[in-house]
Amino acid sequence: xxxxxxxxxxxxxxxxxxxxxxxxxxxxxxxxxxxxxxxxxxxxxxxxxxxxxxxxxxxxxxxxxxxxxxxxxxxxxxxxxxxxxxxxxxxxxxxxxxxxxxxxxxxxxxxxxxxxxx
Amino acid sequence: xxxxxxxxxxxxxxxxxxxxxxxxxxxxxxxxxxxxxxxxxxxxxxxxxxxxxxxxxxxxxxxxxxxxxxxxxxxxxxxxxxxxxxxxxxxxxxxxxxxxxxxxxxxxxx
Numbered sequence: 001x002x003x004x005x006x007x008x009x010x011x012x013x014x015x016x017x018x019x020x021x022x023x024x025x026x027x028x029x030x031x032x033x034x035x036x037x038x039x040x041x042x043x044x045x046x047x048x049x050x051x052x053x054x055x056x057x058x059x060x061x062x063x064x065x066x067x068x069x070x071x072x073x074x075x076x077x078x079x080x081x082x083x084x085x086x087x088x089x090x091x092x093x094x095x096x097x098x099x100x101x102x103x104x105x106x107x108x109x110x111x112x113x114x115x116x117x118x
Numbered sequence: 119x120x121x122x123x124x125x126x127x128x129x130x131x132x133x134x135x136x137x138x139x140x141x142x143x144x145x146x147x148x149x150x151x152x153x154x155x156x157x158x159x160x161x162x163x164x165x166x167x168x169x170x171x172x173x174x175x176x177x178x179x180x181x182x183x184x185x186x187x188x189x190x191x192x193x194x195x196x197x198x199x200x201x202x203x204x205x206x207x208x209x210x211x212x213x214x215x216x217x218x219x220x221x222x223x224x225x226x227x228x
Binding site: 004006034036043044045046049091093095107108109110111112114 | 154156159160161162163164205215216217218219220221
């Protein structure tokens with residue numbers, strides 16, 4: 001149980017276009033999901049917290065108008081990279097709360113999306 | 119979240135135990151220790167977590183010192199597929215986001 005599916009796994013887009021990444025919790029409901037970005041040979045950096053039915057909370061330095069987050073249901077959050085540029089090329093990873101309130105509380109991560117902007 | 123310190127890299131022989139240390143000297147009383155690993159180009163995978171007692175599951179064992187200022191993740195019989203970056207995170211039980219440090223790159227060698 002507690003599977004998070006992320007799609008697509010890889011995407012190549014042209015500079016100036018927008019790309020949407022989906023994060024789904026397959027067997028549990030997630031009121032909160034998190035979006036991370038990871039550059040080569042670096043650790044994961046939290047970009048934003050996605051809240052179901054409300055606005056996302058962005059970390060300092062992350063442009064909310066560039067990285068649009070929508071969390072319209074308890075099982076789906078999307079991250080749209082708008083007007084992508086080569087410097088946005090990175091590995092994007094989502095995660096979701098699992099079994100909130102249970103003894104086995106942890107976070108499940110998606111498999112990541114490799115975005116390459118050319 | 120409390121800051122954690124891990125060695126940047128470690129090697130381990132295949133079949134031997136891998137012991138990965140983590141220092142978290144500023145951990146608060148309500149913070150748990152979580153371990154994740156990330157195999158190249160994949161999302162992090164949950165391994166184990168604990169509060170103050172030692173824990174064991176099918177993947178690993180977690181040893182937390184009595185003062186809770188450090189912990190050790192033990193992979194009892196490392197295989198080549200255990201080569202990954204291992205992250206130690208401390209976080210309150212009902213906390214939101216996780217803060218990832220630089221982790222330890224474990225290389226299991228034949």
